[in-house]
Amino acid sequence: MAKSVSLFVTCLVDQLFPPVGLAMAEVLERIGYSIDFRQAQTCCGQPAFNSGHREPARDVARYFLDTFEDAEFVVVASGSCCSMISHHYADLFGSDSKMMDRVHAMEAKTYEFSRFLLDVAQVDDVGARLNRVATYHDSCHALRELGIKKGPRQLLSKVEGLELREMPVAEECCGFGGTFSVKFAELSGAMANTKIESIKQTGADLVVSIDSSCLMQLEGTMRKQGLPISTMHLAEVLASR
Amino acid sequence: MSIQETLQDSKLQLAIYTATGRLMDHRANAISPELLPRYQEMRQHAHDLKKHTIENLDHYMEEFEKNVIAHGGKVVFCKDATEVSDFILRLAKERGAHLFVKSKSMTSEEIDLNERMEHHGLEPVETDLGEYIIQLAHQKPYHIVAPALHMTRFQVADLFTEKLGVPREEVIEEQTMIARRVLREKFLAADIGITGANFLVADSGAVVVVENEGNARLTSSAPKIHIAVAGMEKLIPRAQDLAVMLGLLGRSATGQALTSYTSILSGPKRPGEVDGPEEFYVVLLDAGRTKLLEDPEKRESLYCIRCGACLNHCPVYRKIGGHNYPWVYSGPIGKILAPQFKGLMADPWLPFASSLCGVCAEVCPVKIDIPRVLLQLRSEITEEKQRTNQGGLERLAFKAFAWAMRRPWIYEWGGMMGAGLLGNGGRWISELPIAPGPVKAWLSQRHLPAPAVRSFREQWRARRTK
């Protein structure tokens, strides 16, 4: 029997970027996992937490824990949501030892997609093929809270036909920041522009990341400017063949 | 100049970006694994050291005072800005002092010391070049390390001509010479010198001041009286702790392994010595610090050694510059200090003006987790709003959000509605005459993603039944 993994596709991917979820499932199936998708899943609660509304965030977090309690592995389509679960749930339940036991158990089995491939499945070549010139954008929470830097690049380097070019400031924020991009729209847009300037310098026609929120920010801005550069989630690149 | 105006001023944008970028490069070079393999260890050491000191501050303040007295100096505890200016005014009156030279001190900026002194007819003169420039321009520092970071040499040329009556001079070295000529006279005539302090060393009663221009050394030694004004969080236990602290400060601030001048000042000049002041005072300022000490969640804000690295790296600071922050402390550290010192609700938008990218915590030499403190402040502001019945709509929205997120069928139905509404890339929303302001602003910068015709869960169900 194939080993099973539970997908947490995140609310953003579910509602706006379903191909990312499908690609993730396809890659995991290709390397021998069976997919468990729990229809009860919704959101990790980060929008409320980042806006300072801890009570609603706690409610959603509790619901998430209920939903995935008996999963063996939870594979997450976003570095940021993964970090919410593995780093910030603890901030929400700090004084409640019973909840903290559940949180720590969840932390131990929750993996961002690229990390799951490399650390658990121990696969870096999934047999993908894509003829594009790409540059990789480090999303902030994946980079600084989860310490994900080399992994996605290693996976991309195994994609046949793909040329990977580093941009000058790959680690600088794209300016999205959730509600920040609504509350400070122009500032957020100015930050995206800086990022796009360094993307342009690479000559790449594709931006890859492990967070769809950053890609939404970058793609939306590039489209508005009429630039011929598109974006793909890492899972979509790895599913290509 | 508002945030919007700053964003649109391309010259200013370039000035900020270039200046901060240069400091980033210098730091990156100085802490590279080849030059400083122990960097991460040093940060942890510095963090632990600050933590220990802050948690035992009363003990180290006592020890510091005892040792300052033993060297013939005096420690003056001040609970707020008024007590500092009262002390200085009294001393000035008793000694018949009028002219003060000052070296760069954010603590004195924090309490508006210059304005307070001028108000009472005293003459404080800033002697750090950047501080001198902004004093002439009647501005506040733009950056905690580089106060005049936003000004071009052409603007400085105009300023010098206007304020000093000198012929216009656009060459930076020449401008420095002009300032030096004016300031030399002031140094020779000054009655009292006021410096800040980068560190206060408890076991030796010493005040440590780092700088690159030599003006702080003159300020502390030329006049007959030296006053160091410092926040009480500047204490460190032992002189040997300077090794790690100085190494991190210089590298994080400007990429220097050690700044050009490091003065370790303990007490007035002793019999037989030629240099140094006759009187030596250390003003230890509270002004909200003890209150912060009581808060275990956020007191790490007091670990800051004012290196400015978090400002230089912050993508928000690099766009909006220093003067759009409500207080003299700008950038990420200002974003957590201002609400805690000036009051949570003084500028409730401030902790929200961050994408939480976390680069500040990554570069901070004493490992202050600024994003975590920001999140804590956001939650406190939200609670305070609830207590005072403000922000009801947003609260309701998040309540509804949490409610819907625990009911997948509601969530799914809401998503389908959303997908319908977002058809056409959401463009029709921005064209509505009644489009909500924030939505319009958002769409002015970017397009919405093309909506998914069917959500992932729908497609997944379809795939399964195939």
Ligand code: SF4
């Ligand atoms: S918070 Fe850290 S990085 Fe920022 S100025 Fe203080 S010590 Fe430097």
